[in-house]
Amino acid sequence: MSDSSIEAINLTKNYGKFTALDNLNLKLEGSKCVGFLGPNGAGKTTTLKIFTDLIKPSSGSALINGLEVHGNKKKALENCSALVETPEIYPYMSTREALNLVADLKGLPRSDRKRMIEEAVSEVKMDEWIDAKVGKFSKGMKQRINIASTLIGYPSVIFLDEPTTGLDPRGMAEVREIIKSLKKKDRLIFMSSHLLNEVSDVCDEVALIDHGKLLAYGTLEDVTARFSGDEGIADATFSGPLEQSSIDKDVSRLTNVISVERVNGNTIRLRFKGGQRAQEGILADLVSLKLGLVEFKKAFSKLEDTYMSLIQEGN
Amino acid sequence: MDQDFSVGVEETRTLKVPDSFTQIGTITKYEIMNYFRARRFFVLLALGIIISVLLTFLVGYYRPYSFLQSSLTFYTQWWGGSITFVIILSAIFFGGDSISSEFQNKTGYYLVSRPVRRSSIYIGKWIASFIASLVILFVFLGIAIGNGLYYFGADVPYQLWQSVLLSILYMASVLSFAFLWSSLFKTSVISVLITIITLLVVFPLFDSLLPALVGVEPWFSLTYGAEVITAVMALTYPVHEIHSSTPIGNGHFINLTSFTPYLWEGIVIMFLYFLVSAILGLFVFEKREFI
Ligand SMILES: Nc1ncnc2c1ncn2[C@@H]1O[C@H](COP(=O)(O)OP(=O)(O)OP(=O)(O)O)[C@@H](O)[C@H]1O
Numbered sequence A: 001m002s003d004s005s006i007e008a009i010n011l012t013k014n015y016g017k018f019t020a021l022d023n024l025n026l027k028l029e030g031s032k033c034v035g036f037l038g039p040n041g042a043g044k045t046t047t048l049k050i051f052t053d054l055i056k057p058s059s060g061s062a063l064i065n066g067l068e069v070h071g072n073k074k075k076a077l078e079n080c081s082a083l084v085e086t087p088e089i090y091p092y093m094s095t096r097e098a099l100n101l102v103a104d105l106k107g108l109p110r111s112d113r114k115r116m117i118e119e120a121v122s123e124v125k126m127d128e129w130i131d132a133k134v135g136k137f138s139k140g141m142k143q144r145i146n147i148a149s150t151l152i153g154y155p156s157v158i159f160l161d162e163p164t165t166g167l168d169p170r171g172m173a174e175v176r177e178i179i180k181s182l183k184k185k186d187r188l189i190f191m192s193s194h195l196l197n198e199v200s201d202v203c204d205e206v207a208l209i210d211h212g213k214l215l216a217y218g219t220l221e222d223v224t225a226r227f228s229g230d231e232g233i234a235d236a237t238f239s240g241p242l243e244q245s246s247i248d249k250d251v252s253r254l255t256n257v258i259s260v261e262r263v264n265g266n267t268i269r270l271r272f273k274g275g276q277r278a279q280e281g282i283l284a285d286l287v288s289l290k291l292g293l294v295e296f297k298k299a300f301s302k303l304e305d306t307y308m309s310l311i312q313e314g315n
Numbered sequence B: 001m002d003q004d005f006s007v008g009v010e011e012t013r014t015l016k017v018p019d020s021f022t023q024i025g026t027i028t029k030y031e032i033m034n035y036f037r038a039r040r041f042f043v044l045l046a047l048g049i050i051i052s053v054l055l056t057f058l059v060g061y062y063r064p065y066s067f068l069q070s071s072l073t074f075y076t077q078w079w080g081g082s083i084t085f086v087i088i089l090s091a092i093f094f095g096g097d098s099i100s101s102e103f104q105n106k107t108g109y110y111l112v113s114r115p116v117r118r119s120s121i122y123i124g125k126w127i128a129s130f131i132a133s134l135v136i137l138f139v140f141l142g143i144a145i146g147n148g149l150y151y152f153g154a155d156v157p158y159q160l161w162q163s164v165l166l167s168i169l170y171m172a173s174v175l176s177f178a179f180l181w182s183s184l185f186k187t188s189v190i191s192v193l194i195t196i197i198t199l200l201v202v203f204p205l206f207d208s209l210l211p212a213l214v215g216v217e218p219w220f221s222l223t224y225g226a227e228v229i230t231a232v233m234a235l236t237y238p239v240h241e242i243h244s245s246t247p248i249g250n251g252h253f254i255n256l257t258s259f260t261p262y263l264w265e266g267i268v269i270m271f272l273y274f275l276v277s278a279i280l281g282l283f284v285f286e287k288r289e290f291i
């Protein structure tokens, strides 16, 4: 059943004169997790809202498993679940009731229901609160229930709009684990996020948009290889303050190093060319200089490099 | 993990989403639950009971002739005199913010993004408001009949049942009308206020001023149509149009006209309000964007 698909065809959304989505074309197919990246206001939420019938496109179409959402909503969303923009849940309902509402709407068989709801609640670590009223929950607790609600009813396509917003660090890690475990079964997950480490952790592919236009789409490896170039930035930290003279004389002259700047007393930032191979050489050279190197790491991930260079180009 | 269970949240399986009737039932069920939980239902029930208790006390203590003349006048005064107000209260409580609150409180996001038609959500909520209002109406009716039995025994005039049926039609149309406002506005306070103002001020103003000032029948007014609820309880059905002239000296007269809708006319007005509001409201909700 890995034939799930999500497709945007010339998808355009105007708010008055402002174009939030500009002829977006994107086809996701199969069983994987696709990260949806872009700066604030890029059009990520707008896209996900169109796919879940919260708003209508100005033109173009949004298809799920080949069915157009607009006009065919119930069928198109049959095997989907979505979490867009932290919905509020009726405050007088308990966690169990709120999830039962979803189970009822999706036609989950009675026999599976209790167990599935309890399992979903336990996945988001809210067991203790299963019979408490949602109205009293904190923002992060509500978000956990929203995530639990996307687990109900065996969805094969899942839309998530910044699913970890409002969660504590541990909650974020837990949700990442949930998404990873969802991925193991045949599923297509489309997830927007600002957290690049989150995306490189859980996603297989990325789609990058800005100003309502698609900038890049492909596997993480492809996209980063294609756009990040072979320049890199690394931070080196020493056991004590580094003299300016050794920065100028020794470090700056190492092979492949382009420039060096001081971040603080003990740490310097090196820009270098030549990719991973060069990075390896620089590390060896720094060690052999015996300046007291205690830490050496890339300042940005490849995905971050890609993101920055693409977003800047776009502007 | 538990290999023998196939219901784990990680599983995928094709589910058949229930038909729209079943989903409407689901929405209705949870909406009614929300009325109970939010105490909305009980507040309105209490209001209905307070009105009934006041009437019980007034009639029992003062024994007004207008009430106790006959069983028909008793029910005309009791039921006819207050049921339209009770119905409007229901529309304000259950209809006024039914859709607007989904936008204002962002609860709509939780429902609308699921595989359910928007019309099912709208209709399910409408049915919930209808059922809740019906319960209030019957409680009010029950207390009225209880008092009637005390004064007149089992002699319940058939006109009361006619009036009850018309009241239910009125209730359906007033709820539809309130739902329309609530889907037009995204702020609950505004949609509730407009419901109140139209039903308690604007329409009644037309009903009294239009005939009096210019002699025109307010056939477009929902509350005018609802006058059949009391008209059917008259001993003989009132004349459609009455002219009166009062001399004020110097050969001048004040000419007044008043209208009572024909029975068929009242039914048509209420039914059209129900139908047109329902269609418009559904249409607006289908188009509304969650932004
Ligand atoms: N209701 C609205 N009226 C006018 N403009 C809007 C409306 N909603 C969104 N926009 C505009 O559309 C653009 C895209 O918004 P969208 O919410 O899709 O961005 P996003 O990529 O989700 O951003 P973020 O990362 O901040 O969540 C923004 O420029 C925003 O100002």
Ligand SMILES: [Mg+2]
Residues within 6 Å of the ligand: A044, A045, A046, A161
């Ligand atoms: Mg967003």
